[in-house]
Amino acid sequence: MLLTENLTRRYGDIVAVDDVSFEISSGEIVGLLGHNGAGKTTVMKLLTGYLEPSSGSAFVDGINVQESPTQARANVGYLPETRPFYTELSVIDYLWFTSTVRNVPKESRRQCVEYAIESTDLQDRAMDTIGTLSRGLQQRVGVAQAILHSPGTLILDEPTTGLDPSQTQHMRDLVKELAKNATVVLSTHIMQEVEAICSRVLIMRDGVIVVDELLENLKEGSRCWLTSDADIEDVRNCLKEVATVGQIDGRYLITPLQAEEKSDIPVIVRKLVADNIAVGSIEPEKRDLEALFRAVSAGGEL
Numbered sequence: 497m498l499l500t501e502n503l504t505r506r507y508g509d510i511v512a513v514d515d516v517s518f519e520i521s522s523g524e525i526v527g528l529l530g531h532n533g534a535g536k537t538t539v540m541k542l543l544t545g546y547l548e549p550s551s552g553s554a555f556v557d558g559i560n561v562q563e564s565p566t567q568a569r570a571n572v573g574y575l576p577e578t579r580p581f582y583t584e585l586s587v588i589d590y591l592w593f594t595s596t597v598r599n600v601p602k603e604s605r606r607q608c609v610e611y612a613i614e615s616t617d618l619q620d621r622a623m624d625t626i627g628t629l630s631r632g633l634q635q636r637v638g639v640a641q642a643i644l645h646s647p648g649t650l651i652l653d654e655p656t657t658g659l660d661p662s663q664t665q666h667m668r669d670l671v672k673e674l675a676k677n678a679t680v681v682l683s684t685h686i687m688q689e690v691e692a693i694c695s696r697v698l699i700m701r702d703g704v705i706v707v708d709e710l711l712e713n714l715k716e717g718s719r720c721w722l723t724s725d726a727d728i729e730d731v732r733n734c735l736k737e738v739a740t741v742g743q744i745d746g747r748y749l750i751t752p753l754q755a756e757e758k759s760d761i762p763v764i765v766r767k768l769v770a771d772n773i774a775v776g777s778i779e780p781e782k783r784d785l786e787a788l789f790r791a792v793s794a795g796g797e798l
Contacts, residue, residue, distance in 0.1 A: 497522055497557055497558070497679055498519070498520040498554075498555070498649060499554070500517055500518055500552065500553070500555075501554075501555075502515050502516070503515070503553065504516070504550050512538045513535045513542065513549075514703040515704070516535075516539060516703075516704070517705075520679050521679065522678065523675060523677075523679070524680065525672070525680040525694045525695055525696075526682065526695070526697070527682050527690040527693070527694035527697045528681055528682065529684070529685075529698065529699045529700070530701060531701075534700040535700045535703040535704075536683050537577060538703075539700070540574070540651050540681070540683060542554050542561070543561065543572075543651060543681070544561075544572055544574045545562070545569050548562055556568040556569075556571060556648075556649055557648055557649070559571075571648045571649060572650075572651060573643050573645070573647035573651070575638050575642045575653055575655055576653055577653045581638070583627030584625065584626075584627060586622070587621055587624055587640075588622040588623060590626055590637065591613065591644055592609055594644060595645070598645045600644070600645055608644045611644065611646075612640040612641070615640070615643060615670055616636040616637070616640040617666055618633070618636055618637065618640060630658070632663055635656075636667075646677075647678065648679065649679045649680075649681075650679070651680075651681045651683075652680065652682050653683045654683065654685070655667055656668075656686065656689055668689070671693055687785045690711070691711070691785055694711055695712075697711050697714055697785075699789065699792050701792065711785075715782060715783050717780065717782070718751070718757065718758045718759060718781070719749055719752070719759055719780075719781040720749075720759040720778055720781055721779055721780075723746075723747050723776035723778075724748060724768070724773060724776055725774055725776070728743050730771070734773055735764060735768075738753060738764065738767070739751055749781075761778055761780070764778065
């Protein structure tokens with residue numbers, strides 16, 4: 497579990513992270529989104545103890561990261577933006593070294609290194625020097641070092657960068673599998689990865705969390721679409737107490753009168769049927785995540 501309480505980080509007069517609070521439970525895969533400079537990387541460094549907060553607190557499985565950084569880090573796997581490699585080492589030597597730094601017991605190191613190599617599909621490259629590997633393969637080595645000690649919390653910054661489509665799918669499957677026993681925070685600019693992996697989205701803007709919502713709810717708009725052969729004025733009169741009605745491309749777009757509420761489709765259908773208005777189909781409005789991200793990052797609202 498991850499928890500932040502009023503987490504703030506200042507650099508002089510610049511506030512990089514401003515009073516951020518959230519809780520992420522085990523089993524969740526949360527997408528941490530925001531344009532460059534929004535505060536994502538700073539939040540990840542605060543969660544992993546690489547930076548100290550100016551105020552507020554971060555907790556990993558109940559452990560205060562600032563008060564007990566070594567203990568907190570022991571259960572965190574971190575893939576930073578700049579990969580932590582010794583490029584002159586082979587993959588297996590680097591992972592073995594990482595297992596010693598992680599204080600993996602001697603009797604478990606071989607098993608942990610083998611697990612990391614197999615999980616990231618690096619068996620055929622285990623003896624290769626890291627510096628000779630492609631960007632995509634180096635990315636997989638970075639993920640391998642993050643998971644070899646089976647951490648309860650994974651913080652991954654752009655884990656699929658440089659991967660080809662088959663490698664990307666393998667990484668998605670791996671993250672989903674790891675999330676069965678871990679808390680996962682995934683930072684990426686690729687909205688397809690968020691839609692494919694994440695169940696919840698945090699969007700940052702100017703150091704503040706401006707969206708914290710389940711992905712399913714975020715993509716479902718407040719409005720709904722109706723197809724009907726009825727006249728628009730009949731539909732408007734029928735629904736005037738609950739919604740406004742517009743017409744686009746032959747369909748009716750129904751918007752609830754209360755902006756913060758979603759269209760109550762069962763109520764709408766009952767009203768239409770009671771007024772003998774034929775309902776061909778009615779469905780919630782689906783919103784594009786990338787368009788939502790752009791709008792929110794630019795200062796707009798959902």
